[in-house]
Amino acid sequence: MSIVDLKRKANLIRQDIITMLVPAKAGHPGGSLSAADIVATLYFKEMRINPQEPNWADRDRFVLSKGHAAPVLYAALAEKGYFPKDELLGLRQTGRMLQGHPDMKRTPGVDMSSGSLGQGLSVANGMALAGKLDKKDYRVYVLLGDGEVAEGQVWEAAMAAAHYKLDNLTAILDYNGLQIDGPTDSVMSSAPLADKWRAFCWNVIEVDGHDIEALEKAFAEAKQVKGKPTILIAKTVKGKGVSFMENQVGWHGSAPNAEQAEQALKELREEGLSLG
Template sequence: MTNIALKRIANTLRQDIISMLVTSKSGHPGGSLSAAEILATLFFREMRINPEDPRWADRDRFVLSKGHAAPVLYAALAEKGYFPKEELQGLRQTGRMLQGHPDMKKTPGVDMSTGSLGQGLSAANGMALAGKLDGKDYRVFALLGDGEMAEGQIWEAAMASAHYNLDNVTAVLDFNGLQIDGTTDSVMCSNPLAEKWRAFCWHVIEVDGHDVDALVEAFAEAKQVKGKPTIIIAKTVKGKGVSFMEDQAGWHGNAPSVEQGEQALKELREEALTLG
């Protein structure tokens, strides 16, 4: 798939995120919108997956460690064909399969149930180590949040990844600088992140998380690294693509109203026209 096509998909994911959150009247737009290019690149270019066989033993795995960003994952899964896009309108509704956080028992394509921050990288490590022991060549990707860097388990997992030489693990840090209570620096500063990950014996790549070309190159580089895990620190904008949501911590976990949703979709559709 071309990089232009990936940009179009990222825009589509953002439109779907807004639509489902307006319907559900709850959810997390900011950190979902910031990760659209990351998910588009993973699901439509990088990962070896098969929507017709979600539990294919040799598939690549994806763990959404920042589980509150479930809308972007659901949008990507629906766009990929794991389930009908109509299901997106059932987000957070009783009796429907799209829970507020990913549930591997209810949603095709979800490899790990997540929600409690800090645990996703540990789960990814387990999958990757199992692959090594079984002689499998699949890769495991974990999307982390920057607020999540304050969780001690992340750093325990980082040590374990390096200790077991899990070069089949690639973490992606959605580094948008904001979390529910404000900036990550003011809540619990975790900088300098690149230096810390290198000190934990990881290969570190820093990119613009909205630059599809850079993301494609970063994943290609990660695949060539042997003997150690890789983290891609992707600098992003919380609420990306919607003017009144960008860089606003208040949109971490507040759903847009119908009127706000219409304005957001108008902006995203206008952007789509510029993508060719």
Template sequence: MNKLELQKTANEIRKGIVTAVHSAKSGHPGGSLSAADLFTYLYFEELNVDPKEPDKADRDRFVLSKGHCAPGLYSTLAYRGFFPVEDLKTLRHVGSYLQGHPDKKHIPGVDMSSGSLGQGISAAVGMALSAKLSGDDYRVYTLLGDGEIQEGQVWEASMFAGARKLDNLVVIVDNNGLQIDGSVADVCSPYPIDKKFEAFNFHVINIDAHDFDQIAAAFNEAKETKGCPTAIIAHSVKGKGVSFMENQASWHGSAPNDEQYAVAMADLEKVGEALCQK
């Protein structure tokens, strides 16, 4: 995909996120929307994955460490062809395979059942180590929230990854600055995030999480980096694309009502129309 195609796809994925959470009347739209461009690039450009063969042995692995942002992953998997887009409307419904956190057993394309914060990165580190031990060339990617990195387990896993020089591992931090209780800087500041990862022997790249040129350059740089894992600190906007959700901690885990849903979809339709005129 070219840059414009990626932007259009990300906008459709954002519509899917808002539709799923509205239908569920619960869920986590803020962090799903902030990571939508990252999800888009990963699944439409970066990852070696195949919707027709979701469990192929040589596929790249992705772990959504911030598992509550499942609406973002689900919408991306649906638009990538892993399951029908219309199934997004069953999010969190009784009997649906699309529940509040990713489920490896029931959802095609999910590599790790996640949701307990801090644990996803540990699993990703284990996958990367496994590839090294077995001589496989697949790569492992994991997406963390900036509130999540307040968990000590994140740094234990990072210390291990740096010590083992896992250059097939890419840790992405969705740095939107907000968590459920407010600003991450006020709750329990993780800053400076880049310096912390550097201290654990990571190659660190800071990017604008909504600029596809910077996203592409970062992932290419990560591939070229040898002898250490890479951490991409992706500076993003919580609720990106929906006017009343942007930079509002209250939309960390709230669902829009019918009126709010209409406004959100109108916002995203305007973005789509603008992109079509380019």
């Protein structure tokens, strides 16, 4: 898939995020929108997956450690064909498939039930280590939030991944600078992030999380690294693509109303048209 095609997919994912949040009247648009380019690149370019066989043993795995950003994952899965897109309109509704955090028992394509922050990297480690023990060639990807990395378990998992030389593991840090209580640097600074991960014996790649060509190159580089895991520290904009949501902490966990959604979708559709 070309760079332009991937940009179109990311744009559609962003539109789907806005669309599904309106009937739900709840959800997390900011960190879902910031991760759309990363997730589009993974699901439509990098990952070896098969929507017709969600539990294929040799598939690449994806762990959404920041599980509150479930809308970006659901949108990607629907666009990829894991389930009909009209399921998106049932987000967070009782008895429906798509709940506020991913549920691997109910949703095709979800590899880990997540929501409690800090746990995803540990589970991804287990998947990657299992792949090595079973002599499988699948890769494991895990998406972390920059507020989430204040959790101690993340760093225990980082040590373990390096200890076991999990070079089939790639973490992506959605570095948008905001969490529910405000700027991450004010709430609990993790700076300097790149130096910390290098000190934990990881290969570190710093990348623009909205530059799909740069993301492709970073993922390709990660595949060539042997003997250690890789993390992409992806600089992003919270609420990316919707002018009134960008860099606004209030949109961390607030759904747009119908009028706001109409404005957001207008902007996103205009951006989509500009891609040709």
